[in-house]
Amino acid sequence: MRVRVKVIARSKSAGVIEEQGEIIVKVKLRPERGKANExxxxxxxxxxxxxxxxxxxxxxxxxxxxxxxxxxEKGR
Incomplete structure (x- = not known):
């Protein structure tokens, strides 16, 4: 399954929220060397x-x- 997300780096809090059908991922790390992606x-x-x-x-x-x-996999 593929999921489109919007990532917000350097956020005060980390987490995943869903707004108007869009998945938003807030991360605390800076977007350097793939750390925010990880x-x-x-x-x-x-x-x-x-x-x-x-x-x-x-x-x-x-x-x-x-x-x-x-x-x-469904059921897991």
């Missing part, structure tokens, strides 16, 4: 109830708008 990946995994290894970034490495692919 934190976003972990938060998305937590939000969807999967292991972080099941989530990978497929588009938007340097953009706020990103696409993550989740290896999500």
């Amino acid at each position: 934190e976003a990946r972990r938060l998305i995994a937590l939000y969807f109830g999967v292991k972080p290894s099941k989530v990978r970034l497929v588009a938007g490495e340097t953009s706020r708008n990103k696409v993550f692919e989740i290896d999500y």
Whole structure:
């Protein structure tokens, strides 16, 4: 399953929210050396109830708008 998200770096609080059908991931880290992307990946995994290894970034490495692919099996 592919999920489009908007990532907001350097936020005061970290978490995932859904607004008007859009998934917004707030991370505390700066967008340097992929650290914010890694934190976003972990938060998305937590939000969807999967292991972080099941989530990978497929588009938007340097953009706020990103696409993550989740290896999500129903019933798990």
